[in-house]
Amino acid sequence: MGDGDERSSLDENRLTAARLAKVDRLRDAGVEPYPYRFERTAFAADLHDRHGDLGSGATTDEQVVVAGRLMGMRDMGSLVFGVLLDPSGRIQLFADESVLEGGFAAFSDLDVGDWIGVAGEVMTTRRGELSIRVEGFTLLAKGLRPLPEKWHGLKDIEQRHRQRYVDLVVNERARRTAAKRIATIESLRRSLSDRGFVEVETPTLHTLPTGGHALPFETHHDALGIDMYLRIALELHLKRLVVGGMERVFEIGRVFRNEGVSTIHNPEFTMLEVYQGLADYTDMIVLTEALVIEAATAVHGGTEIEFKGKDLSLAAPWDRLDFFGSVAEATGTDWTPDMDLETARSSATAAGVSIEQGWGVGKLAAEAFETLVEPTLWNPTFVLNHPKEISPLAREHRSRPGVVERFEVIVAGTELANAFSELNDPVEQRRRFEAQVAARSAGDVEAHPMDEDYLRALEYGLPPTGGMGMGVDRLVMLLTGEESVREVILFPHLRPEASDL
RNA sequence: GGGCCGGUAGCUCAACCAGGCAGAGCAGCGGGCUUUUAACCCGAAGGUUGUGGGUUCGAUUCCCACCCGGCCCA
Numbered sequence: 001m002g003d004g005d006e007r008s009s010l011d012e013n014r015l016t017a018a019r020l021a022k023v024d025r026l027r028d029a030g031v032e033p034y035p036y037r038f039e040r041t042a043f044a045a046d047l048h049d050r051h052g053d054l055g056s057g058a059t060t061d062e063q064v065v066v067a068g069r070l071m072g073m074r075d076m077g078s079l080v081f082g083v084l085l086d087p088s089g090r091i092q093l094f095a096d097e098s099v100l101e102g103g104f105a106a107f108s109d110l111d112v113g114d115w116i117g118v119a120g121e122v123m124t125t126r127r128g129e130l131s132i133r134v135e136g137f138t139l140l141a142k143g144l145r146p147l148p149e150k151w152h153g154l155k156d157i158e159q160r161h162r163q164r165y166v167d168l169v170v171n172e173r174a175r176r177t178a179a180k181r182i183a184t185i186e187s188l189r190r191s192l193s194d195r196g197f198v199e200v201e202t203p204t205l206h207t208l209p210t211g212g213h214a215l216p217f218e219t220h221h222d223a224l225g226i227d228m229y230l231r232i233a234l235e236l237h238l239k240r241l242v243v244g245g246m247e248r249v250f251e252i253g254r255v256f257r258n259e260g261v262s263t264i265h266n267p268e269f270t271m272l273e274v275y276q277g278l279a280d281y282t283d284m285i286v287l288t289e290a291l292v293i294e295a296a297t298a299v300h301g302g303t304e305i306e307f308k309g310k311d312l313s314l315a316a317p318w319d320r321l322d323f324f325g326s327v328a329e330a331t332g333t334d335w336t337p338d339m340d341l342e343t344a345r346s347s348a349t350a351a352g353v354s355i356e357q358g359w360g361v362g363k364l365a366a367e368a369f370e371t372l373v374e375p376t377l378w379n380p381t382f383v384l385n386h387p388k389e390i391s392p393l394a395r396e397h398r399s400r401p402g403v404v405e406r407f408e409v410i411v412a413g414t415e416l417a418n419a420f421s422e423l424n425d426p427v428e429q430r431r432r433f434e435a436q437v438a439a440r441s442a443g444d445v446e447a448h449p450m451d452e453d454y455l456r457a458l459e460y461g462l463p464p465t466g467g468m469g470m471g472v473d474r475l476v477m478l479l480t481g482e483e484s485v486r487e488v489i490l491f492p493h494l495r496p497e498a499s500d501l
Numbered sequence: 502g503g504g505c506c507g508g509u510a511g512c513u514c515a516a517c518c519a520g521g522c523a524g525a526g527c528a529g530c531g532g533g534c535u536u537u538u539a540a541c542c543c544g545a546a547g548g549u550u551g552u553g554g555g556u557u558c559g560a561u562u563c564c565c566a567c568c569c570g571g572c573c574c575a
Contacts, residue, residue, distance in 0.1 A: 013511070014511090014529080014530095014546095014547065015511055015528080015529055015547090016511085018529065018530075019529090056536095057536090072538085072539085074536095074537045074538070074539095074540050074541095075534090075537095075540090076534060076535060076536070076537060076540080076541090077533070077534040077535065078534085078535055079534090079535045079536065079537075080537090081536075081537045081538075081540085083538085092537090092538080094536080094537090096535075096536095097535080098535085111528095111529085112528075125536050125537075125538095126536045126537095127536065127537070127538075129536090129537080129538070131536095145511070146511045146512075146528055146529070147511085147512080147528080148511075148512040148513080148527095148528090149511090149512040149513050149526085149527050149528070149539095150512090150527065150528075150539060151513080151526090151527070151539045152512070152513040152514085152526095152527080152539095153512085153513085154512070154513090155512085155513070156508090156512085156513095156570085157570070157571065158508090158569070158570045158571085159512095159570095161570090170512090263572085354575095484571095494569085494570080495568090495569065495570085496569095497569080
């Protein structure tokens with residue numbers, strides 16, 4: 001698109017046209033509306049911290065240079081009050097014509113939304129508001145589009161998500177949520193690093209969609225002439241690293257699932273996966289609790305939160321629930337891995353679970369769990385010992401046939417984390433993959449594919465290993481109180497705007 | 502994929518139910534004001550009512566299709 005097109009699309013709006021005219025006038029007057037750099041000496045929040053106790057009408061003799069976006073202007077004639085927003089917060093600007101003299105008219109001509117730098121003395125007004133007396137100022141970038149309404153802000157959810165840059169400027173909650181997400185991820189990294197885990201990066205482009213039960217995005221590598229998939233999980237590459245001797249590894253990375261969009265699903269989302277050699281799923285229980293509690297403490301200041309208007313406690317110890325036991329409780333039938341298939345089918349159906357032909361006891365139990373049990377769990381709960389049939393990468397329970405050493409953490413009715421004692425017997429792993437391939441042939445398009453290289457890695461020897469995956473976006477939702485995953489992802493996926501097509 | 506709700510000025514919202522000149526606040530523009538805090542006062546502007554069709558003398562309003570979003574369900 002050429003410059004002429006850009007210009008004409010902006011000219012359609014009389015408000016931006018007026019500001020473009022200002023840009024021309026500034027250049028005519030020798031003022032560059034888009035300078036290259038600027039030197040700041042102070043942030044708003046630091047000034048409030050250091051001078052918050054000043055009385056009204058005070059001066060400090062402290063000269064500072066602040067910079068940020070002009071968020072408000074109150075023009076009194078020969079006095080103008082401005083509001084500057086920088087990354088730390090807000091500070092008032094006090095512009096007095098008798099101080100600024102020749103520059104005063106230009107200051108008055110600034111628009112809300114402009115980026116500016118201001119030099120002057122820290123002082124307070126007669127009303128006691130901490131301010132910078134404007135002794136000089138520099139336009140850092142002229143804003144051409146008007147900001148949303150100063151009081152109501154930007155409410156339209158679609159526009160807030162499509163134009164997150166505007167949302168972040170005018171809605172403090174958007175900034176706070178973004179900051180809490182960053183703090184959550186920092187906390188996870190710190191907690192893991194403190195325990196001797198190292199962060200690694202594994203491929204996003206996979207030749208097989210492994211490590212999970214989900215539809216992948218498909219793509220094509222032209223030079224190699226092969227189809228590829230965006231990863232649906234991090235699991236198998238991380239376990240290959242444990243084979244290689246990197247005993248404690250983790251990755252915080254984007255995974256992609258070709259599924260619908262909802263308040264808890266975005267097609268790409270952020271997963272934490274952790275693998276610890278010489279450990280099993282009981283070690284993952286301890287680690288998972290610690291990671292969440294440490295993040296809650298770092299981000300929220302404690303483990304007691306409010307979610308969807310209800311109290312929720314993340315404090316340890318979390319409840320524990322046996323997978324089959326919970327389904328038995330919910331249906332009134334004695335569910336076990338070796339139960340009669342028809343009994344399982346009739347029990348599930350009687351409880352209102354919708355089932356399909358060809359499902360085994362494990363799949364039926366899983367569906368019953370999701371329908372009947374999961375939505376009822378509020379405080380974090382470890383659900384333990386899943387059916388072997390639906391857990392092709394988990395190790396069989398050391399004393400209970402038909403189930404695996406696995407847990408999921410359910411919080412507020414949804415899955416937050418998933419962990420197992422990792423299956424490290426290559427012969428058994430091959431049998432599990434073969435069962436998955438058979439399920440795929442029978443119509444389960446999400447069944448796990450055969451991964452010969454992964455089997456080869458296991459054949460070199462994976463030590464006893466505990467592994468855990470956690471949905472980072474879900475954790476951030478809990479710690480921010482946001483009920484839609486789109487609020488904790490800066491740029492959630494939406495259908496393209498008409499102008500993009 | 503289905504149901505319900507929404508889309509009106511740059512932003513936040515009226516008017517729609519029951520068809521009759523599309524309004525307000527903020528922002529912007531012009532003027533006034535030396536301590537404002539959503540500043541205030543005066544004035545003049547600003548609209549393809551999501552898109553396309555239909556009904557009607559007349560459609561933001563009623564009907565149909567589509568687009569985008571939200572919530573719920575699958």
